[in-house]
Amino acid sequence: MDCSDALARIPRYLDDELLEAEAAPLRAHLMDCVDCRGQVQEARSVSAWLVKPEPVEVPAGFAALVARRAIAGDPGALTPVADVAAGPAPLTSAPAEGDRMRSFVVSAVAVAALVLLALSIALRRMDMPENRGLSADDASTDQALEALRKMNERDQSEDPKE
Amino acid sequence: MVLRKMDAAPVEDSSLVRDSLAGDGTAFQLLVERYQGRLFALARNYTKSPVEIEDIVQDTFLKAFARLDSFQHQSSFYTWIYRIATNTLLDHLKRRGRSPVQAVEDPEVLPNGVCDGNLMRPDARLQEKEIAEITQDVLLDLPEIFRQVLILREFEDMAYQDIADLLEISIGTVESRLFRARNKFKQKLLAKYPEFAQGAE
Numbered sequence: 289m290d291c292s293d294a295l296a297r298i299p300r301y302l303d304d305e306l307l308e309a310e311a312a313p314l315r316a317h318l319m320d321c322v323d324c325r326g327q328v329q330e331a332r333s334v335s336a337w338l339v340k341p342e343p344v345e346v347p348a349g350f351a352a353l354v355a356r357r358a359i360a361g362d363p364g365a366l367t368p369v370a371d372v373a374a375g376p377a378p379l380t381s382a383p384a385e386g387d388r389m390r391s392f393v394v395s396a397v398a399v400a401a402l403v404l405l406a407l408s409i410a411l412r413r414m415d416m417p418e419n420r421g422l423s424a425d426d427a428s429t430d431q432a433l434e435a436l437r438k439m440n441e442r443d444q445s446e447d448p449k450e
Numbered sequence: 451m452v453l454r455k456m457d458a459a460p461v462e463d464s465s466l467v468r469d470s471l472a473g474d475g476t477a478f479q480l481l482v483e484r485y486q487g488r489l490f491a492l493a494r495n496y497t498k499s500p501v502e503i504e505d506i507v508q509d510t511f512l513k514a515f516a517r518l519d520s521f522q523h524q525s526s527f528y529t530w531i532y533r534i535a536t537n538t539l540l541d542h543l544k545r546r547g548r549s550p551v552q553a554v555e556d557p558e559v560l561p562n563g564v565c566d567g568n569l570m571r572p573d574a575r576l577q578e579k580e581i582a583e584i585t586q587d588v589l590l591d592l593p594e595i596f597r598q599v600l601i602l603r604e605f606e607d608m609a610y611q612d613i614a615d616l617l618e619i620s621i622g623t624v625e626s627r628l629f630r631a632r633n634k635f636k637q638k639l640l641a642k643y644p645e646f647a648q649g650a651e
Contacts, residue, residue, distance in 0.1 A: 299625065299628065299629050299632075300610075300625065303603065303610070303628070305494075305609070305610050305625075315622050330568050330569065331566070331632070332571075333569045333570065333571050334569060334635060334639075335604065335632075336571050336572055336630050337569065337572060337588075337635070337639055337646075338585055338586060338600060338604040338605075338635070339581040339582040340491075340582060340585075340587045340604075340605045341495065341582045341583075341585070341586055341631060342493050342494075342582065343487075343490065343491055343494065344491075344493075344494050344500050344503050345490075346487060346490050347484050349502060350482070350484035350486060350504070350507075350508075351479045351480075351483040351486055352479055353508075354478075354479075354482050354508050354511045354512065355475045355476070355478045355479035355482055357508075357512060358470075358478055358511065358515035358516075359473065359475040359478070359510055359515075360474070360558050363512060363513065363516040364508075364509045364510070364511075364512030364513040364516060364538075365509050365538075365541075375535045410475065432566065445466060449566065
């Protein structure tokens, strides 16, 4: 067996997925090959970092409660994901903290969007002088119109065709 | 309702399913009792919150009951409910804006021993619980397809064939996916915790 064959078999060897007829030549190769033994060590090191989380205890009476709900016709949260944004999912228990938080965030974003919209309109009106022409009580508009009228009169008087 | 004693000969899942379909709450309760531990453990890999875990598992069983007539008895009851559980889990995480990283199957075949740097074994001073927290931290960063096979193989000790049946993929795909999952796990672990690289101070 060469190293490439050995390396291809090592994962199945460590997962106990090799037949003895496949494992025996690999073991023989590992006895002789430092590099491949290193690969086995490395794979074992990775596995040593894969540790199951501590189990969460199943609450007492869980199965009885679920069975009662099932028999009573509770179908579970079958709401499609797209519909969930419209409101809390009809979950089988009280709304989780995440749902409440999501509603709050959605409301907050909506209010912030309205405020931003109002601000942007106000700023736009301040920045665009032509909008001021729409205001009837704006003195500067009157002055500008007066200046324009005078310019027009001057133009007309200077135009030789007229 | 049929009274069943736990010390009697174990009742087959298929028989409990049939009785549940006939409206026998005790039969369904037994099915829940039989699989609740595995499903709590499965959900635990996706969230720390006991409330969320309980919600997800409860929802899984309620959905399972609502569609119990679609259980074909060809696969095991666990295989069937596992699929409902993973869909429920992913849906639940999506709703909370915590979708797991999705990845399509990478067509590239990585060469053997592809990682840069070697990993040291967990320090003896680290408690099992602390290592498990690091494991979870790294697993959360892995694409779902890789996390899933690692959980099934490493935590549930499932054989390749059982994983293949459960995920409806070939044994060859299980093997290559596991290989890449371990490499990705190692890469992420070294990136997040460089102090665990061999030769690191």
